[in-house]
Amino acid sequence: MGYEPAPDFGTPASTAKEQVTLTIDGRAVTVPAGTSVMRAAAEAGGSIPKLCATDNVKSFGSCRLCLVEIEGARGTPASCTTPVGEGMVVKTQTPRLEKLRKGVMELYISDHPLDCLTCSANGDCELQDQAAAVGLRDVRYGYENANHLAQPTDNSNPYFHYDPSKCIVCSRCVRACAEVQGTFALTIDGRGFASMVSAGQKEDDFLSSECVSCGACVQACPTATLQEKSVKEIGLPERAVVTTCAYCGVGCTFRAEMRGEQLVRMVPYKDGKANRGHSCVKGRFAYGYANHQDRITSPMIRDSIHDPWREVSWEEALGFAASKVQAIKAEHGAMALGGITSSRCTNEETFLVQKLIRSVFGANNVDTCARVCHSPTGYGLKTTFGTSAGTQDFDSVMQTDVALVIGANPTDGHPVFASRLKKRLREGAKLIVIDPRRIDLVRTPHVEASYHLPLQPGTNVAVLTAMAHVIVTEGLVDRAYIEERCEIDAYEDWARFVSDERHSPEVLEAVTRVPAADLREAARLYATGGNAAIYYGLGVTEHSQGSSTVMAIANLAMCTGNVGRPGVGVNPLRGQNNVQGACDMGSFPHELPGYRHLSDGETRALFEKDWGVSLDPNPGLRINNMLDAAVDGTFKAIYIQGEDILQSDPNTRHVADGLAAMDCVIVHDLFLNETANYAHVFLPGSTFLEKNGTFTNAERRIQPVRKVMEPANGMEDWQVTQSLANALGAEWSYTHPSEILDEIARLTGSFAGVSWDMLQKRGSVQWPVNEKYPDGSPVMHMNGFVRGKGLFVVTDYVPTDEKTGPRFPLLLTTGRILSQYNVGAQTRRTANTVWHPEDLLEMHPVDAENRGLKDGDWARLASRTGETTLRVTVTDRVAPGVVYTTFHHPATQANVVTTDYSDWATNCPEYKVTAVQVSPSNGPTDWQETYESWSEKSRRIAPEPMEPAE
Amino acid sequence: MKDTHAALVRMANQIARNFVAIGHDRAVLATADHIDSFWDPRMKAGIFAGDRSSLDPIAAAAIDHLQQHGDPGPQTRATEFAKKGDLHNSDAG
Incomplete structure (x- = not known):
């Protein structure tokens, strides 16, 4: 447009x-x-x-x-x-209205600078527009008297300025901060003529205030008072393209507003069904990584990971990669080959990578980064409900009466959804938070949780079973719902199990450390408070009982009749933008797109006919098993698209050992990430701004990603994968991702009714989309569960093997922060670092005091797996005995400390529970120093050879 | 350096322990079914060939069953996978 x-x-x-x-x-x-x-x-x-x-x-x-x-x-x-x-x-x-409006406008303009020609909002200023609309021609009141024109501009926020001289005190920004974002950082300070917009307290500027930089105020401002600095620098946009954010699983849609090939700003799209016109600091502002100097845009190769990189042509890089893969296949067989798809890439790209691995490499060793985040969601919801996806759309929260948030920190991880949730809570809905930390939602302006259950990390199943015990033994179940919608025998078995006294809150308090009385009250509220919805995140899945916890959540929802209508349900908050899509697209090693196991001959035949190949009926290796097999010498080559396993996966040293043992590591990414330190081929990737395709968000919403500029590397990512396939002898000839989407729809039932044209017309659609649901499915299980009756599953609490003891007396749990995203590859390369320049270790004052640690001190964080150093922040946000950190910065090496323990059903790593000791330190560990030196050496790029003199 | 066989034993034991609550016989079959559905052939070959002394009784019985009788068929809904004609079933085991 x-x-x-x-x-x-x-x-x-x-x-x-x-x-x-x-x-x-x-x-x-x-x-x-x-x-x-x-x-x-x-x-x-x-x-x-x-x-x-x-x-x-x-x-x-x-x-x-x-x-x-x-x-x-x-x-x-x-x-x-x-x-x-x-x-x-x-x-x-009417003449009367005309006169009144002119009078009003005259007063506004009398205290507004008349610098329209040089104002950065010239042409996009509502004050200017309205002055024209009301026909204002004269201003009788001059600037001789008091005015606000000399007010200094606040430039503290890296992305927008606040120029009070241009403010008309309309309060749109204040109201947007309160009503849309729910932060209440802004107010009108003073009265009458002295009234002005103020962030935080008197001494604050925007940066030091509670402002979370969501941009809602900037979007609401009718003048140049609050405006993106990029508009001031570049000028007004001349065209806009609607596309989908590539950060978290909320899947906000934005207008990418362009001037030529330059992105001027990302403005949240009001018709976006996931975000309803709102945004967070990442999607709204943190896109500068696309042009960061670290971006690699030329293919590179090297014979050994000890050599410097050599920039080469696409043809040479792809030929080099193909010859290595073919040689390994000839010597060791297809089982030695594999790949990893990315939840940051599009459905079409993910589909092609798994197709490449299965049909061209000839192996099923394909896995995805969803392995390390939400694979237990798949297992747990599949088992209980029959489908692995969340049950609701985000709009559903506005009909919720009780929200139970467990193992999720929405204000940091899923901020746009958090704003919707907070809005509903301000309307009177109740909140239960189950989390070891006192996350912001527990108490934030105009929102306070009815109950916060600060459980011991690793005891989710015990807490949820205790809640079930209360609901069942106090007769709070929805018996009619269970009899109509669920397998009754399984329910009776489960009810007997949870009713046992050993599952009472009082008995389990010793394990969970949650006061039994609070737990009982929380369970009663969940069961009897009206529409109850559960929202959960990686604090549920990234445990040795991640899958059991998901099933325990489903049990609670079913026994109280809270599945199958708006306002209720079970809602996994997906970490990355396309976790759902990556799972849908057959990224797991045991199944083809559409969640069909490889052992099913009919399904295999469908794909074999379409792809013209024969497929191996056996499951392949998961990521962690690929690394084990590499160390054992049976796995030799890997193609990794958009995933930095060295930084994001647990037990960094083991990941490094696995990668170092391979003969061919192909990394396809925007940057020389940590994994690329062990790569032989680097294929430069394209950003979400540079390609077409689709993402599927946490509510199963398939949304278009539209190219707004040409790829800096010359190819969209699907083209790179196609080129690699063709270098290996395939004859793929896709000319646009719409053709890949057609293939997905042809082969995958839940996508049967989806096409590129349909998405252009409708904007988005929630799967399943097929003959039965031509308009998609906002809420699932409306008239029965996908596989017939809902299944209650007995979830016995099995403590993790990771134990605290005298050497490692504390429990480390990990998470993310609002301004940073995952391993930080994108956000660390933006001005978002102003909010989070390094990972910090949160520690309770008592634990800090016992160790002689103060705020800002360097500390050694050691586990049975490894050790690292980082600085301490002392806070009672964590309980005594628990420490917490983020993993956004490679220098921290948080995953040097995490262990190999993982979910029993899916091998999703147990990031959330590591026994550690913390002690004072005066600098980096040997590993950190060695790694930094290695990393610097590994990233060398050989200078281009000099042209011979004539 | 990580001991791969020990890792496989730990995985098998962990699966078995999470099925204990459904009773011994069902747990044996469910463990065997889970391993058959999700493990790569070299992992299965590895646990068949290696030392089984560290396996829990249910895990050991499951490995025996798998080696002697093969896949016992779906024991949980997690291993009842979608078929060719299914429209919207899903899992991510």
Whole structure:
């Protein structure tokens, strides 16, 4: 599309079903009851002048510019605060209104700099537009008297400025911060003429305030007061392309607003069904990595990981990779080959990588980074409900009465969803948080959890079983639902199991450390508080009983009848943008796209016919098993797309040993990541801005990713994979990802009705999309579970093998922070580092005191696996005996410390429980120093040979 | 350096321990089925060939069953995979 600012209807849409007809300027208009007169006029194509109204926030009625005349009504009411009425007759333009509006505008302009020609918002300023709209020609009041024109600009935020001299104090920013984001960082300070927007306390600037840099205020600002610095630097955009964010699993859609090939800004798309016009600091602002100087855009090869890299042509790099793969296959067989798909890449790219491994390499050794995050979700929800995906859409939360958040930190990990959740909580819904840490949601402005159960890491199953014990023994189950929707024999077995006294909160308190009385009250609230929804994250899955915990969650939801309608359900918050899609696309080693096991001959035949190859019916290796097999000498070559296993996977030393043992490591990425230190071939990747395709978010929503600029490396990632396949003798000839999507739809039932054209028309759709559900499926299991009856599964608490003891008395758990994403490959290469320049170790004051550690001290963090150093932050956010850190920075090497323990069913690593000791330190460990030196050496790129002199 | 056989034994024991609650006989079959559905052939060959003295009784019985009788067929819904004609079943075991 060409550039047009997103339409603004002035006030939010009404969701009422009843329709009202009124007359506006002589035209009959029909809208839902509760719609404002302003919005009704806008929907009919009109435009009532406005300044303080915008459709992301509730009407406010302060600017007095949107006045209208209504037959039979006194005065000139504000159209933004006046709801439509049946038969109402409205006039939006009369001499009286004209005069009033001019007067209002005159006052605004009298305290506003008249630098329109050089203002960065020139051409995109509502004040300018409205001055024109009301026909303002003269301003009678000059600048001789008091004004705000000399107010200094606050440039502290790296992405936007605050210039109070241009502020008209419309409060749109303050309201957006409160209503949309829910942070309440902004306020109007002072009264009357002294009123001004203020972030935090008097002494704060934007950076030091509670502002989370979500951009909602910038989006709401009608002038250049709060504006992206990029607009000031580049100029206004000239075109906009709607695309999907490549950060977390919320899957926000944005207007990528462009000037030529330059991205001016990412503006959240109001029609985006996952984000409803909101954003976070990552998606909104942290895209600078795309042009970072570390980006590698030329293919590179080397014979040995001890050699410097050599930049070569695509042809040479692909030929080199293909010859190595073919030689290994000839000597060791296809079982020695494998690959890893990425949850950061598109469905189409992921599909092609697994197709390459299965049909060209000839092995099923393909796995995905979902292995290390949400594979237990697949196992657990498949077993209980019949499908591995979340049951709801994000809109569902607005009908929730009780939200149970376990092992997730939505304000940091899934901030746009967190804002929706907080909005619902402010409306009165109740909150239960089960987490070892006091996450922000426990107590944040205007939100307070009814119960926070600060469990001992590793005891999720015990806590959930104790909750089930309370619900069953106190008769709080929904018996009618269970009898109608679930396998009753399995329910009876489960009910007997959880009713046993050994599962009571009182008995389990010794294990979980959760006060039994709190747990009982939380269980009662969940069972009886109305629509109850469970939201969970990696604090559930990344445990030795991750799959059991997912099943325990499903048990709770089924026994209380909380599956199968809006407002309830079981909702895995996916870490990366395309975790769901990567799983859907057959990235796991035992199954083909559509979750069909390789042993099923009919399914295999379907793919064999389509692909023209014969497929191995045996499961392949998972990531951790590939590394084991490499150390054993039976696995020799790997193709890794968009995944940094050396930094993200547990037990870094073992990962390094595995990679070092391989003869051919092909890394396909944007940067020379940590894994690339062990690579022989580097294939440069393209960013989400440089390619077409689709992502599937946490609510099963398939959304288009659209190319807004040409790939800096010359090829989209699907083209790179295709080229590698063809260098190995395949004859693939896709010309656009839409053709790959057609193949996916042809071979995969849940995608049967999906096509590129359909997505262009509809924006997005939630799978399954097929003959039965042509419009997709916002809520699953509405009329029964996917596989018939819901299945209760007995989930016995089996303690992890990772034990604390005298040498390692503390438990380390890990997580992420708002400004950074995963291993930080993208966000560390943006200004987001201003908020999080390094990983810190959170430690309770008592534990810190016992070890002589103070805030900011360097500490040695040691486990049975390894040790590293990082600085300490002392906080009672963690309980005594528990320490916590993030893993966003490679220098920290947090995964040097984590262990090989993993989920019993899926081998998802147990990142969340490591027994450690912490002691004072004065510098990096030997491993850190050795690794840094090795890493620097490994990243050398040989200078281009000099042209011979003539 | 990691001992791969020890890792396989640990994995098998862990699977078995999580099936204990369903009773010995069912747990043996479920463990065998799980290993057959998700383990690569070299992993199965490795545990068949290696020392079994560290295996828990259920895991040991499961490995014996698998070696002598092969796949016992789906024992849990997690191993009842979608078929060719299924429209929207899923798992990620």
